[in-house]
Amino acid sequence: MPVTDTDGGILDWLIPAAVVFGSAALLVLVAVWAVKRARRSPRARAAAEQVRARAGVQLVRLDDAVDELDLEVALSGALYGGTAPASLRRARMTAQHVRDESFDEFRGLSRPGLHPAELRRGAVRIERRTDEALGRIAAAREEHAAWVAANISAVDQVAAARGHLERLRAEMGDPAALIADLSARFDEAEWADAARAARGARDAAASAEDILSQAAAHAGDPTRSVLTELAEAERALRRAEADARILEETHRLVTQAAQALPGEFDAARSALRHAQTVRSHLPPAAAERLGGELRALSADLDGLEPRAARRPTKTIDEIARVRDRLDMALGDAHTAQQRLRGARTALPGTLAAARAAVAQAEGAIAHSGGGADARARLLSAQRELAAARQAQDPVDALDAARRAMREAEDAKALADYSRLAR
Structure with missing residues (x-):
């Protein structure tokens, strides 16, 4: 069948158009392939791992903050008989929940084959949640500190903390006796951790006593707060308790x-x-x-x-x-x-x-x-x-x-x- 002038005109238009659109489609496919490859490249993986590392640092901060909050809640209950604001306890419960969920998700981010984009999204999500929880903790601690300053005598605070120290020493007994028993019967590898814990418990208790002595010297000054010293003494007492538990458990x-x-x-x-x-x-x-x-x-x-x-x-x-x-x-x-x-x-x-x-x-x-x-x-x-x-x-x-x-x-x-x- 002969080709008419009309058919020739259509072909003259169609062939260049097909070449143009085909080239454009090919370029799009190449671009998509390049983007996907870039997102899976070692550089993208390294960048995502940096975000994960940053989220890990924030998660450690939150874990430490929860421990500090446990300390303050215990201190509040021991010193103030549960009359302090409940904001500390609420912040602790929320922060513990966020911490546990975030640790689970953080652990999942280390699984092999995870896409860098998914790794980054997960890390950013963890970082955002931990930042929010840290903010709530800071606000609760400020509220608690203001309440203590307005309602509790510094002298009473120091006396209550000294009572905690005395109870701890009574519960610890003589760590050296436990170490002597272990060292007489077993190889050093069996009790080396216990010996370090015994030294740590004694040193932490002594540190708490020194800090409380300083706090007692400042307790009579109505212009000064001893809350910082009390918190530091409580940290030392917590270290002593933790080491005493390690010793007894070992x-x-x-x-x-x-x-x-x-x-x-x-x-x-x-x-x-x-x-x-x-x-x-x-x-x-x-x-x-x-x-x-x-x-x-x-x-x-x-x-x-x-x-x-x-x-x-x-x-x-x-x-x-x-x-x-x-x-x-x-x-x-x-x-x-x-x-x-x-x-x-x-x-x-x-x-x-x-x-x-x-x-x-x-x-x-x-x-x-x-x-x-x-x-x-x-x-x-x-x-x-x-x-x-x-x-x-x-x-x-x-x-x-x-x-x-x-x-x-x-x-x-x-x-x-x-x-x-x-």
Whole structure:
């Protein structure tokens, strides 16, 4: 069919238009691709990580502020009999909720493969929430300080704080006696943290006494407020209480571990014998693999025994790891009933190891400060430990206790790294 002049005119118009629009579409596609690539580039990732780090700093500030608020609420209740404004308690509850939610979200921002834009949005959201919570805390503290200045005698405040110090010293008793008991029976690694805590408790109590003496000297001056000195003394008392708890908890954990050792060894060996029974019902190749792992686990268990009496918490921790490896080696060969029976026998030792790991992480963060990542993992470890204690199913409890151990170990490692870096 011949091409008419009209058809030729249409083609003359259509072809250049198609080229123009096609080129424009191609340019748009290239631009979109370039933008997406830029948003996923190492530079975009680094920039988003900086925003996350800034949010982490704010989150640590909020966590510290919540601790300070706990201190002031306790001080208010002890000194003023609950008659102070309720704004402090309300601000504390709100700030605790924001802190816990933000730590959960902050932990999620570290998952692999997260898009930099999503990382940035999450970090900005955390930073905004923490800033708002810090603002509410500051306003509540100002209101509380004004109320105290108008309603409470400085002399009465100092006297009440001295009563707190005396009660603390009575509760602490003689830390040196606990350290002497531990050092006579166990390796230094078992009680080194307790010894540091004992020194910290004594030093903090002495510091609180010095601060209260200064406050007493100023209490008679109606133009001066002793609230700053009282708050500083309360911080020192809190440090002393925290260190005293570390000391008592360490002493309890070590002595309980020493008492539990024979039963933990017996339970682990019983589990190995049961595993040999399971092995006898497996196909030859699977039985051979399991047999090799059982021999290695038995050798590891035997190697723990010579020094177990001097290193009870470390040994309990290692036995818990042996039981974990045994469960992995058995895998699907375990029936549901066998898995339940194994979990029941492994749970006490694993819970003890998890408690010790969480206590060590708490001590490390208390003394080094630790960043947001360390604190987020500690919070996760504490939740997993609580879940393990409350779980009705032994298998679920054992899984939660093992997760608590891993999270606590990560938290302590991060806190130790932060301390060394400083």
